[in-house]
Every structure is written in structure tokens, then in C-alpha cells.
Amino acid sequence: QSALTQPPSASGSPGQSVTxxxxxxxxxxGGYKYVSWYQQHPGKAPKLxxxxxxxxxxxxxxxxxxxxxxxxxxxxxxxxxxxxEADYYCSSYADSxxxxxxxxxxxLTVL
Amino acid sequence: QVQLVxxxxxxxxxxxxxxxxxxxxxxxxxxxxxxxxxxxxxQGLEWMGRINPNTGGTKFAQRFQGRVTMTKDTxxxxxxxxxxxxxxxxxxxxxxxxxxxxxxxxxxxxGTLVTVSS
Numbered sequence: 001q002s003a004l005t006q007p008p009s010a011s012g013s014p015g016q017s018v019t020x021x022x023x024x025x026x027x028x029x030g031g032y033k034y035v036s037w038y039q040q041h042p043g044k045a046p047k048l049x050x051x052x053x054x055x056x057x058x059x060x061x062x063x064x065x066x067x068x069x070x071x072x073x074x075x076x077x078x079x080x081x082x083x084x085e086a087d088y089y090c091s092s093y094a095d096s097x098x099x100x101x102x103x104x105x106x107x108l109t110v111l
Numbered sequence: 112q113v114q115l116v117x118x119x120x121x122x123x124x125x126x127x128x129x130x131x132x133x134x135x136x137x138x139x140x141x142x143x144x145x146x147x148x149x150x151x152x153x154q155g156l157e158w159m160g161r162i163n164p165n166t167g168g169t170k171f172a173q174r175f176q177g178r179v180t181m182t183k184d185t186x187x188x189x190x191x192x193x194x195x196x197x198x199x200x201x202x203x204x205x206x207x208x209x210x211x212x213x214x215x216x217x218x219x220x221x222g223t224l225v226t227v228s229s
Contacts, residue, residue: 002155036215038156045206046148046156048217057217089156093214097173100146100158100214 003101004029004090011109012080020106022073022090028101030071034093037066037075040105041086049088050075077108085110113137115207115220122226128195131223133207140188141165144210147181147192149203150222157203161210162190197227 005023012018022029022037029035035053038046048057050066053073063078073092077084090103118132133145147159160171162181169181180193190207205223208216 034214036213045219045222046208046216047219048215051211051215051217052213091156091158091215098158099170100161100172102156102158105155 002104003094003098004092004103006088006090006103006106008104009107009109011111012077013111014080014082016080017076017078018080018108019074019076020088020090020108022075022092022103024071024073024092024094024101026071027096028071028092028094029068029073031095032093033068035066035068035073036091037064037073038089038091039084039086040089046089080110082110084108113209113218115209115218117205117207117220117223120224120226122228123197125198125227125229127197127227128193129197129225130191130193131205131207131225133190133192133220135188135190135209138209140183141185144212145181145183145190146208146210146216147179148206148208148216148219150206151200151203154203159192159205164190194225197225199227201225202227 037050040046053068054066087105089105094101116134141164144161146161164183182191208219
């Protein structure tokens with residue numbers, strides 16, 4: 001069982017927006033600004049999409065945005081495109097013996 | 112460009128050890144951590160630990176304590192992850208990633224499949 005809770009699936013039509021949630025506790029998501037999001041296509045390595053809750057690495061489209069409220073972080077993908085179909089994982093620093101925790105992943109389907 | 116290139120796939124028997132390498136290029140190796148993350152078939156990501164290539168200091172996830180070793184060779188900008196007493200449930204793709212002080216990884220290596228089977 002993953003430390004952070006994500007919905008197993010999400011979907012949207014091209015051009016629409018979709019938001020994926022990531023729920024933790026005050027000891028991880030809620031306590032630090034160290035939330036990151038990764039995109040993983042089948043058979044590929046994860047790719048960083050968001051770091052420090054809402055920062056976007058260079059090269060990542062501004063259609064991807066991140067936010068956080070209390071113990072829940074969110075990734076929003078606006079203007080969905082076919083290539084956005086992938087698995088998305090959230091991650092957070094955690095004040096515990098395991099300083100990095102992941103969510104179980106969300107499979108995003110572009111209808 | 113920044114790149115991490117990992118060693119090739121391995122097949123090991125239960126009880127054996129495996130050592131995976133991760134060669135960095137395109138940046139100063141000692142300026143960033145190296146994280147190790149694994150992914151069992153069809154499963155999610157699991158953080159194993161990280162090494163500071165400058166000091167050699169390490170931090171491991173509790174469940175791997177005593178079974179994992181992380182080392183580095185700064186002369187060739189390469190980090191290593193050694194996992195001992197392998198079990199069938201250690202079968203996974205093992206990734207390295209350049210680590211930042213904010214506990215995220217970018218970029219990631221291509222992954223190394225380790226299969227544990229008798």
C-alpha cells in the first residue's frame with residue numbers, strides 16, 4: 001500500500017482539463033513544499049513534470065500545473081493532448097524513516 | 112545534455128547479490144545526489160535511497176536497511192547500487208536519478224531490469 005493516495009484512473013477528451021489528486025498527511029504532503037509529479041509512458045523511465053509543488057522544469061509545457069491545499073496536492077493538465085496519456089505519480093518528502101514516498105500512480109486516458 | 116546511463120539487465124538466483132551502475136554525464140557529478148528507485152512489474156515506484164557523491168553519505172528507506180549498499184566512483188562519475196540476499200519479489204526495474212536537495216529526481220536513467228529466479 002502506497003503512502004500517498006492517488007485515484008487509479010482519470011480521463012478526459014482532447015482539449016479538456018483533468019486534475020489528479022494526491023493525498024497524504026501533515027508529515028509529508030501537508031508539512032513540506034517538496035511535492036513532485038512524474039509522467040511515465042509504458043516501458044519508459046519516469047519524467048519530472050512538477051517539483052516543489054508548482055514549479056515546472058524547463059521543457060515541460062505550461063499545460064501542466066501543480067498546487068497544494070492542506071494534505072492534498074494536485075496536478076492539472078489543461079488542453080489535453082493524446083501524448084499526455086500516461087501514468088502519473090506524485091512524490092513527497094516525508095518526516096519519517098522513509099524520506100521519499102510515492103503515490104500508487106494514476107493512469108490518465110485521453111478519450 | 113544531462114544523462115544517466117545504467118548497466119544492462121541481470122538475472123540472479125535467490126540469495127545472490129546484484130550491483131547496478133549509473134554513469135552520469137553532462138553535469139558535475141559531485142554537485143547532486145543520486146537517488147535509486149525501483150518498480151516491480153505492473154506496480155508503482157518505490158524509493159530505495161540516495162547517495163551524496165561528494166561525501167559518500169547515504170540515506171536508505173527503512174525496508175532496505177542492511178540489504179542495500181550505495182557507493183560511487185567520482186573518477187568515472189558513476190554511482191552503484193548493490194542489493195544483497197535477493198528474493199523473487201526483488202524482481203523489478205531499478206532506476207537511478209539525479210537528485211536535488213528538494214528530494215526530487217531529474218533526469219532518470221533508462222532503468223535496469225533485475226530478474227530474480229531459481
